[in-house]
Amino acid sequence: xxxxxxxxxxxxxxxxxxxxxxxxxxxxxxxxxxxxxxxxxxxxxxxxxxxxxxxxxxxxxxxxxxxxxxxxxxxxxxxx
Numbered sequence: 046x047x048x049x050x051x052x053x054x055x056x057x058x059x060x061x062x063x064x065x066x067x068x069x070x071x072x073x074x075x076x077x078x079x080x081x082x083x084x085x086x087x088x089x090x091x092x093x094x095x096x097x098x099x100x101x102x103x104x105x106x107x108x109x110x111x112x113x114x115x116x117x118x119x120x121x122x123x124x125x
Contacts, residue, residue, distance in 0.1 A: 053069060053071055056069055057069055
């Protein structure tokens, strides 16, 4: 629901209209958001570390200097 831009009040309204249990407590809502943030951050860190390790392996296999890696981002700019 959070991905749809729906906040705590809208979730409670939806649950009320669908006759799904009690209202969602604000503490539980923000705790869920915190857990989602922690999980997303862990996936991001693992993904970037894996990508960096793979890039280093390819660079070493090509007999290039592994200290000079070119990296691109979503903006399309390259940095060395």
